[in-house]
Amino acid sequence: MARNKNPEETVNRILDTSYRLFLEKGYEYTSTQDIIDNLGGLSKGAIYHHFKSKEDILIAVTDRMTEQSNHMLAEIRDRTDLNAREKLRMIFKDSINRPVQDEIFAVAPNIHNNAKLLFSILHETIHDAAPNYILPIIQEGIADGSIKTDYPAQLAELIILVANVWMNPMILDDTEEESLGKFILFQQMLGGFGLDIVDEEMLGRLQELTAIYQKRK
Amino acid sequence: MARNKNPEETVNRILDTSYRLFLEKGYEYTSTQDIIDNLGGLSKGAIYHHFKSKEDILIAVTDRMTEQSNHMLAEIRDRTDLNAREKLRMIFKDSINRPVQDEIFAVAPNIHNNAKLLFSILHETIHDAAPNYILPIIQEGIADGSIKTDYPAQLAELIILVANVWMNPMILDDTEEESLGKFILFQQMLGGFGLDIVDEEMLGRLQELTAIYQKRK
DNA sequence: GTTATACATACCAACGTTCGGTATTGAATA
DNA sequence: TATTCAATACCGAACGTTGGTATGTATAAC
Numbered sequence: 001m002a003r004n005k006n007p008e009e010t011v012n013r014i015l016d017t018s019y020r021l022f023l024e025k026g027y028e029y030t031s032t033q034d035i036i037d038n039l040g041g042l043s044k045g046a047i048y049h050h051f052k053s054k055e056d057i058l059i060a061v062t063d064r065m066t067e068q069s070n071h072m073l074a075e076i077r078d079r080t081d082l083n084a085r086e087k088l089r090m091i092f093k094d095s096i097n098r099p100v101q102d103e104i105f106a107v108a109p110n111i112h113n114n115a116k117l118l119f120s121i122l123h124e125t126i127h128d129a130a131p132n133y134i135l136p137i138i139q140e141g142i143a144d145g146s147i148k149t150d151y152p153a154q155l156a157e158l159i160i161l162v163a164n165v166w167m168n169p170m171i172l173d174d175t176e177e178e179s180l181g182k183f184i185l186f187q188q189m190l191g192g193f194g195l196d197i198v199d200e201e202m203l204g205r206l207q208e209l210t211a212i213y214q215k216r217k
Numbered sequence: 218m219a220r221n222k223n224p225e226e227t228v229n230r231i232l233d234t235s236y237r238l239f240l241e242k243g244y245e246y247t248s249t250q251d252i253i254d255n256l257g258g259l260s261k262g263a264i265y266h267h268f269k270s271k272e273d274i275l276i277a278v279t280d281r282m283t284e285q286s287n288h289m290l291a292e293i294r295d296r297t298d299l300n301a302r303e304k305l306r307m308i309f310k311d312s313i314n315r316p317v318q319d320e321i322f323a324v325a326p327n328i329h330n331n332a333k334l335l336f337s338i339l340h341e342t343i344h345d346a347a348p349n350y351i352l353p354i355i356q357e358g359i360a361d362g363s364i365k366t367d368y369p370a371q372l373a374e375l376i377i378l379v380a381n382v383w384m385n386p387m388i389l390d391d392t393e394e395e396s397l398g399k400f401i402l403f404q405q406m407l408g409g410f411g412l413d414i415v416d417e418e419m420l421g422r423l424q425e426l427t428a429i430y431q432k433r434k
Numbered sequence: 435g436t437t438a439t440a441c442a443t444a445c446c447a448a449c450g451t452t453c454g455g456t457a458t459t460g461a462a463t464a
Numbered sequence: 465t466a467t468t469c470a471a472t473a474c475c476g477a478a479c480g481t482t483g484g485t486a487t488g489t490a491t492a493a494c
Contacts (some may be wrong), residue, residue, distance in 0.1 A: 004492095007440060028245075028333075032483060044484085046441050054483065075259065115336035151398040158383065158402060166378055181368040185375060188366065192409025220458045222471045227473080251449060261451085261473045267473090271450065435494100442489080449482065456475075463468070 011050050013039060019061045026113035027058055062120045066128070069095075073133035084141030089197040091134075092163065096205050116134060125164050130156045141195075148194045160188055167206075179210040221240060228267050230256060236278045244275055245331035273399075281338045283345070286312075290350035300308065301358030306350075306414040313422050342381050347373045365411045379403055384423075396427040 017038050021030040032054055036044055045064055051057045072094055075130050076087050134156035141147030149155045166180050173183070187198040221227050234255050238247040248269055253261055265363045268274045289311055293304050344375050351373035358364030391399070400423055404415040 004440065005449070010440080031481075033481085043442050046485070049440065052484095115332040118336065119332035149402065151402045154395065154402045158379070158399075158406070161383055162375070166375065178371065181371040182375075185366065185368045185371045189375070189406055189409060192406060204233040222459075222473095224473060248448075262453085263474050263475065265451070266475095269451095372455085438491105439491105440491080443469080443487085445486100445487100446485075447480105447483100448465080450480100450481075453477095455486105456473105458473075460467095460493080461471100 010046065014047060014050060014057065015060055015064060020063070022058065022061060022114070022117055023095055027116045029113060031039075046076070056118065058120060062124060066124050067120070070129065072132065073129065077133050077136055083144060083146065084137050085101070085146050085195060085197060086196065087137050088134075088147065088159075089199070091137075092197060093205075095163070096202060096209060102143050112216070122161075122165060124159055126157055129164075130160045146194060153159050160189070161190070174210060175214065176207050176210045179206055224267070227259070227263065231257070231264060231267060231274065232277055232281060235274050238279070239275065239278060239331070239334055244333045246330060275334065275337060279334065279341060283338070283341045287346065287350065290346060294350050294353055300361060300363065301354050302363050302412060302414060303353075304354045304357075305376075305412065306416070308354075309414060310419055311420075312380070313419060313426060339378075339382060342377055343374055347377045347380075351377050363411060376407070379406070391427060392431065393424055393427045394425055 014035065018030070018035055021034055021038060025034070032044060032047060035047065035057075036042060047057075051060065073091065074182060076090050076094070078084075079087065082090065116213070131153065135153055138147055138149075138152040138156050138159075142149070142152060147155075163186070167186060182204065183198065187196070190197060226381070231252065235247070235252055237252055238255060249261060249264060252264065252274075253259060264274075268277065290308065293299075293307050293311070296304065299307065348370065352370055355364055355366075355369040355376075356372050359369060361368070364372075380403070384396070384403060397420065400415065401421060404413070407414060
């Protein structure tokens with residue numbers, strides 16, 4: 001294949017394909033050859049020209065996955081027309097309404113065979129999303145009196161971990177009923193810290209998501 | 218090497234060595250050849266006679282790891298001289314006092330390169346420990362009025378997940394200060410469900426554990 | 435025209451796994 | 465007690481595939 005004038009396109013093609021295969025087959029069960037075969041007329045040399053290793057591709061893929069999520073988080077965090085509780089409420093609403101969720105759910109049958117991808121996302125969640133996006137909002141809430149805790153950083157971690165990992169029906173393979181129970185329990189837990197951010201609309205959406213995932217099996 | 222009269226010994230030797238190497242080097246970075254070399258005079262064929270794959274060894278290793286933990290959980294669960302809150306309190310105390318903890322901490326430098334092992338333990342925790350050991354105690358607590366929730370199964374999961382994963386300084390790489398903050402926050406969280414199970418002794422022990430792990434780096 | 439780079443090709447060592455074979459066992463048979 | 469024999473513990477060479485590399489070539493950019 002001829003040399004591409006703007007290699008950024010090639011990089012994106014590699015990432016698109018890898019992203020899809022990693023979700024479909026799992027990172028460990030996707031070989032570099034698989035990626036090449038699904039790429040259409042690109043060679044191993046090309047891939048290793050743009051990425052230094054297979055793991056490097058994984059990092060780029062998860063970066064791209066979290067990037068859009070972080071963009072949304074940043075926007076909400078910086079709004080001046082909302083107070084802390086309203087911001088958190090909006091974050092949860094948006095996170096379960098993101099269209100990419102449906103897509104991932106529809107395409108990923110065996111996320112359980114994907115420990116490395118999951119751990120990679122978990123790591124980003126705890127070490128990037130929590131301190132940079134949730135923590136500032138928590139601190140705002142402490143300042144205006146709507147949140148009560150002496151450990152804002154830990155509370156930020158706990159919230160995002162529970163919301164993104166434990167309540168993710170894809171990761172922990174829940175039925176609709178279980179998912180719903182988790183959500184209500186989460187609300188109870190937050191109530192202990194003075195927060196009340198769950199509403200009826202969110203519950204409905206969560207049921208929808210779980211149903212989509214359950215149908216796949 | 219001569220044929221062993223009771224092959225159970227051989228199986229145990231394979232598991233002992235694999236367990237050590239998986240912790241030291243990570244599952245993905247331990248090759249079957251590594252296991253053989255550290256085993257002393259056993260061949261590749263021998264391993265594949267007793268285990269059908271490398272992943273099969275990992276499953277056996279994690280099974281053995283959780284088995285002793287489950288044994289302790291079962292004993293506490295079945296005691297008749299303690300009420301639900303006292304049982305949970307004892308579980309937490311024991312879980313951070315288990316000597317195997319020190320051992321694992323001292324030997325596992327790069328648990329982050331061990332996504333598969335971690336996920337394997339997480340899975341067992343959620344799908345075995347939570348429903349079989351924690352849930353019955355929660356239900357007991359609901360019956361005697363010391364725990365308040367409409368979702369006992371979910372609360373069991375949440376408790377064990379937070380205790381075993383989020384508060385594990387090895388997995389999430391905390392400083393002493395962060396660890397302590399998590400513990401106190403955990404206590405606050407449980408307080409929301411009517412529970413109060415953390416005491417001074419536990420806090421001290423947790424600081425110890427974190428210190429051991431921090432020194433390794 | 436020169437250099438930098440986007441890609442192709444051919445190859446490598448290491449990996450997990452398989453397989454034909456051997457040695458040893460313990461129970462059945464003589 | 466001695467002999468047989470199937471089951472099995474173990475060996476080690478070989479296999480296909482893997483992630484990764486070295487080298488070559490064509491083209492874009494200046």
